[in-house]
Amino acid sequence: MATEEWRQQWIEAVAKIRSDVSYNESAQQLRRLQQTGLLKLTDLKYNPAKFFEAHRLLARHAPNLGPGFWIRFTVHYNLFAGSVLAVGNEDQVKQLDDIQQKGLLGCFGLTEKLAGVNSGGVVNTIAEWDDQTQEFVLTSHEVGAQKNWISQGLVGELGVVVADLRVAGKRCGAHAFLMELRTANGPVPNVEFGDMGRKTVGNDLDNAWIAFHGARVPRHTLLSRYGEVQPGNGGSYVSRVKGLTNMAMIGQRLFSGRVAVAWAAITFTRKLFEMTREYSDRKKCWVPKNSNLTQVPQLQHLYTRAEETLQKLEAFVASCEKQLSDCLQKDEIPSVALQEAIASAKILASETSIDLCFRLKQDVGSHALMGDTGFEQMDFLQACKFAEGDSRILMQKLARDRVRLTSPLGSSEEQQLTKELQEAMKGGAKVHRMALAERRGMRTLRKFTTWPGWWCSAMWPACVQELL
Numbered sequence: 136m137a138t139e140e141w142r143q144q145w146i147e148a149v150a151k152i153r154s155d156v157s158y159n160e161s162a163q164q165l166r167r168l169q170q171t172g173l174l175k176l177t178d179l180k181y182n183p184a185k186f187f188e189a190h191r192l193l194a195r196h197a198p199n200l201g202p203g204f205w206i207r208f209t210v211h212y213n214l215f216a217g218s219v220l221a222v223g224n225e226d227q228v229k230q231l232d233d234i235q236q237k238g239l240l241g242c243f244g245l246t247e248k249l250a251g252v253n254s255g256g257v258v259n260t261i262a263e264w265d266d267q268t269q270e271f272v273l274t275s276h277e278v279g280a281q282k283n284w285i286s287q288g289l290v291g292e293l294g295v296v297v298a299d300l301r302v303a304g305k306r307c308g309a310h311a312f313l314m315e316l317r318t319a320n321g322p323v324p325n326v327e328f329g330d331m332g333r334k335t336v337g338n339d340l341d342n343a344w345i346a347f348h349g350a351r352v353p354r355h356t357l358l359s360r361y362g363e364v365q366p367g368n369g370g371s372y373v374s375r376v377k378g379l380t381n382m383a384m385i386g387q388r389l390f391s392g393r394v395a396v397a398w399a400a401i402t403f404t405r406k407l408f409e410m411t412r413e414y415s416d417r418k419k420c421w422v423p424k425n426s427n428l429t430q431v432p433q434l435q436h437l438y439t440r441a442e443e444t445l446q447k448l449e450a451f452v453a454s455c456e457k458q459l460s461d462c463l464q465k466d467e468i469p470s471v472a473l474q475e476a477i478a479s480a481k482i483l484a485s486e487t488s489i490d491l492c493f494r495l496k497q498d499v500g501s502h503a504l505m506g507d508t509g510f511e512q513m514d515f516l517q518a519c520k521f522a523e524g525d526s527r528i529l530m531q532k533l534a535r536d537r538v539r540l541t542s543p544l545g546s547s548e549e550q551q552l553t554k555e556l557q558e559a560m561k562g563g564a565k566v567h568r569m570a571l572a573e574r575r576g577m578r579t580l581r582k583f584t585t586w587p588g589w590w591c592s593a594m595w596p597a598c599v600q601e602l603l
């Protein structure tokens with residue numbers, strides 16, 4: 136549980152974070168924050184309520200700080216440490232305490248120049264088992280296989296790197312390696328790092344491309360809770376838990392990430408509306424006499440609409456968080472219904488926030504052009520849109536899964552949309568079918584946003600049935 140005392144301590148600790156600093160200084164802030172021990176790298180599993188609350192409280196600063204530090208924070212706590220928790224063996228999980236105490240930072244290397252969003256998780260970095268030296272050899276055989284956009288990749292001492300494992304010439308699929316990326320003497324041998332360059336916002340965060348040129352890592356770096364490599368006769372891959380793959384379990388991090396991103400988008404929007412409201416309450420209007428900008432009809436309407444929408448969204452995301460937290464604590468994979476609900480929460484929170492903040496920007500006048508108003512950080516929401524599974528791709532996957540079902544599910548409206556889509560899938564070019572699937576997916580989601588019952592937290596389990 137996140138106690139009130141802890142909340143106050145965390146609020147105080149994150150109030151000191153600055154974004155007008157170099158990425159090295161920004162990284163130092165995260166090192167210090169984790170060394171306070173207020174949020175443990177293991178809290179995602181043992182105290183998920185604290186993990187999500189910490190993300191939310193940090194996101195309240197996003198209209199001032201931009202996305203840099205928030206992304207750095209969630210990459211370290213969710214993607215890096217969370218992957219070790221999800222697929223690491225006991226010894227590997229134990230290392231997290233040491234990492235935290237020493238203030239070391241980790242990055243998460245999944246996305247590649249020609250893989251990631253497009254490929255849906257396939258990676259082309261290869262990790263070849265060398266039975267003689269009992270090491271894995273990591274190689275990016277072509278430029279397209281180089282890691283891309285890796286947050287904290289220019290400062291992190293450690294990385295969870297996802298690569299396609301080959302043992303004795305056999306492909307064993309994507310696996311994660313907990314490896315050292317740099318020591319006090321600089322980057323480890325045969326790993327090359329490059330800066331992705333300047334971004335519109337969040338330049339206090341380093342984003343790297345990373346190329347592996349035959350980098351050698353020891354056997355114990357393979358996160359091996361679900362599968363490991365046995366040396367001898369060229370080596371053999373041994374699955375530890377039937378039916379569970381390492382990659383499926385790494386994918387679990389995307390669920391907690393999606394809930395955190397949904398909260399971040401909502402929290403950003405709330406704070407931006409709060410800051411703007413303070414301004415419009417103060418700004419006098421000449422008519423009616425003694426009125427202020429808040430009373431201008433279009434703003435008044437927008438404030439009311441935003442409040443209603445955000446409340447519904449918050450109730451829905453809170454239900455997702457609660458159910459996901461149960462799964463995290465019990466070490467269970469969320470049901471398909473919950474997975475779909477979490478994906479919908481992430482998409483809706485990002486899209487609704489973009490829409491509300493854009494409208495606010497249009498209606499509040501010149502104020503939106505000024506620095507330090509929060510409007511200059513609106514690309515925070517852009518990051519929410521593509522983080523933890525690009526929203527467009529997620530919508531396509533939701534639509535695809537629904538179309539594949541043989542028995543009808545959901546409301547009559549949803550069933551009608553699914554039927555139309557199934558009809559369209561019978562012919563036409565693949566590109567057309569994909570576009571149609573996405574359009575239908577968006578239409579379905581939009582319908583949900585105007586359906587109050589679906590949002591009501593008390594109704595939620597029934598609503599998920601509807602969603603299915």
Ligand SMILES: Cc1cc2nc3c(=O)[nH]c(=O)nc-3n(C[C@H](O)[C@H](O)[C@H](O)COP(=O)(O)OP(=O)(O)OC[C@H]3O[C@@H](n4cnc5c(N)ncnc54)[C@H](O)[C@@H]3O)c2cc1C
Pocket residue numbers: 206210242243244245246251252253283284285286287342518521522523524525526527528569
């Ligand atoms: C600031 C930042 C931090 C990041 N941090 C990390 C990190 O720490 N670790 C990590 O592994 N990754 C990270 N990423 C990568 C991120 O999660 C996305 O995977 C990456 O941004 C996707 O690349 P892209 O946006 O260039 O998309 P592209 O693949 O170039 O796609 C562009 C657009 O086309 C659409 N599109 C693509 N394919 C299809 C298709 N088949 N059908 C329909 N539409 C399609 C997508 O919706 C997208 O909007 C980060 C990215 C950024 C920008």
